[in-house]
Amino acid sequence: MKFINEYRDASVVKEYISELHRITTRPWTIMEVCGGQTHSLVKNGIIGLLPDNITMVHGPGCPVCVTPLHLIDKAVYLAMERNVILCSYGDMIRVPGSKNSLLEAKANGADVRILYSPLEAVTLAKQNPDKEVVFFAVGFETTAPANALSVLHAKREGIKNYSILTSHVLVPPAIEAIVNDQTNIVQGFLAAGHVCTIMGIGDYYPLVEKNKLPIVITGFEPVDLLQGITMLIKQLENGENKLENQYSRVVKPEGNPEAVKVIEQVFEITHRDWRGIGEIPYSGYEVRKELEAYNANVKFDIQLEKAEESPDCIAGEILRGIKKPNQCPQFGKRCTPLNPLGAPMVSSEGACAAYYHFSNVDVLV
Template structure:
């Protein structure tokens, strides 16, 4: 990518839109998996200029949004009851747990610090040898290498006071879960470009083959998204089901082998609970036995009782592409960024937050 402006070029956007209007003859429902793609679609007004036959629905690709209540309660327990220095990416701070958010706990005196990198948390552990430091390791495959690297770095430094509370989820199993949901009606996918940058594309080929569903690995800028949608609609209109790569300037078929090695050194695949969706088999990464000393769950014997989700929040239906945010009766009313009922309203990749801040649907929902 030479210049970012190349991928926001209005002339290219107009060309893609014109081509989409020309070739679209049937109604199609396409899911963009990544929350970053959702925000770009809404913020840039792309949903408003697509042919009316094309419906974009928003998938479970927001790691903060799918982090279950139980895990946030675990983080709160560590910060408040175990008096650890809890480090976290900023997105997690305002997400509601069963009783309060990490931000509220911080305001009440818990030592909770916002980090841009887990390596900052390792440095804090070095500087505070008498305190336990826990990094809340949330994310999809994209953030896993950095989180894993922090464990490797802490091990090399001989740190005994550093651990991570892992909440890593994986995209391919989530896609299959959405396809197999009886309420969801997804006919094609835009796959998350940054995830494929790490993991490559081979994991998606079995899904395309098994379900005969088109899939295009796509970037995040307006031109990226429109080209990805155009490539997808061409497949749909031609009755094809292939795995294609729109984001070839960044994504290679093999991904990043070195990053994959780092991940494999620290994590193992396991079942994972997804907020609003439920448990998806083999859909997450946990700290493996070799690195068990750096697993906060084991280190502190964390055992938090599972609590039900907010009954008024339809986050699960939004994350599975069954409903749009403005179809929630609480959207923009009882649920706002200042008083969220669920994570999609406060995460920077949450669909509800995107609609609240950028979409005309916000005004329509409040009429």
């Protein structure tokens, strides 16, 4: 696999590991923002190779984990009670709502489909004109263009039985919220490469300047992550606060203007509830008013009772990097992927699930 294997090269990894051991003189706590990065760190056993005085904490960049309970309840309700074909990305369907997950709804007869692309949902709507098709539009800036494009496609083709249930969240406001939290322990961030591929890097300069924290935009393969960590540690050791781009082979400073244009055509910025964290102002997308015929929230007027999270789940502290999954008293005991108390134990990008599936607990403690 050209352009992947080079970034999994054991000898290059070894060089970065020895460099990190050489340059790290003090304890540092850094956060990888994206769940895909958490997954890669744990799956490749990178954490166990780092110097003891580098602590990696895992950020909120797991879209499935931060999708609020009431939206999952809405999706389940639509699938069960309103006879819709509810389409979703794969890892969303096992996440527990207050009563059911979409997977359980499917087992109870609801028409829930796992798709790789929202454009497939538009095709489904075309093929099933007598049914409503709803796509559960979850994700960060990364999935927003495809989800937005599905709305534009439906509009262009005059498809009226298609809508999206939006739970889009944005990375920069989340970093801001973590930094401003009184309990914050994070001293530097690895920002999510994929998000910047779409949005560019402009939004991150003010974050660095205002908060005096270094940020390195980083990719997802082992060499990417280790190079990103090395760049960040160098800045921390030198007392610098710069924005750097490790993932420059993919991330252009201006991002992908075409994709941004599509996002702006369909979405507007709104306040969003983050599961486990609470409301963050101006931290998400909602379908624009002029396209509200494609907004499932408007199309189906649903008033569900607001459900409470399990009091035993510390997802909020996990997602803000205050605690690690294995510091939760319920981890691996009452809370497992088969019987999750909260979303981070379900999604493969969730920090709790990553620890549960891949971690040699002795290495990580």
